[in-house]
Amino acid sequence: MAVKLRLQRHGKKGKPLYWIVAADARSKRDGKFLEKLGLYNPNHNPAIIELDVDGAVKWLQNGAQPTDTARAILSYKGALLKNHLAGGVKKGALTEEEAEKKFQAWLDEKAAKVEAKKDGLSKADAEAKAKALEAEKAVNEARIAAAAPVVEEEVAEETEASNEEE
Structure with missing residues (x-):
């Protein structure tokens, strides 16, 4: 079963609200999903994004493929970076503490940019x-x-x- 990380549309006409979900690639856009990972609200400036980063990393490590928009959101929130660092830890290139320190430094820098x-x-x-x-x-x-x-x-x-x- 191929799993995709994608957006599921909710909200009313002209005011979209998206759930970030892990779903079977064959299911409909707004159909069944395996797990809800977060929320994306593009109606605000800057857009409101709530994401379970650890859950997204778990799905990425299990082979889930994000859609283009979902990939951009995962990259913005640091899920792809955390997945990359986890791969480095698995290979022995760095320790768990170093990876966590790098991720935290990136999060602080990102928060400063958003602010x-x-x-x-x-x-x-x-x-x-x-x-x-x-x-x-x-x-x-x-x-x-x-x-x-x-x-x-x-x-x-x-x-x-x-x-x-x-």
């Missing part, structure tokens, strides 16, 4: 809001300035009319 992206997005959001506020203020000031001469003319006409009456 930097989130900060950049929030800064860009704040700048866009500030620019929109400034533009709105300029429009409001222009509108007030355009309305002010009309009011001054009416006041001037009223004072002239009252002066003539006296």
Whole structure:
């Protein structure tokens, strides 16, 4: 039985939510699966990905083949790196502690990159809001300035009319 690591679509129309599953290659896209490994929500920026890395590594070591999108997600979360390091431990190229240390260093670096992206997005959001506020203020000031001469003319006409009456 050929096993694939793939995405199973859930959610409503226009708002997809995917489960990352290990499934028989012959089963339907949203059909039976062997194990649910995680969740992928592309509706947020950056996308929300929850993955059981150890479970994914177990399936990869047992011969499961990820689809292209699943491979990208597994690579992003470090499952492929952990599988690679486990292969090195099996061959005796490095110890279990060294492999765990390398994986942890990679995770820390990845977390810093994601955090930097989130900060950049929030800064860009704040700048866009500030620019929109400034533009709105300029429009409001222009509108007030355009309305002010009309009011001054009416006041001037009223004072002239009252002066003539006296």
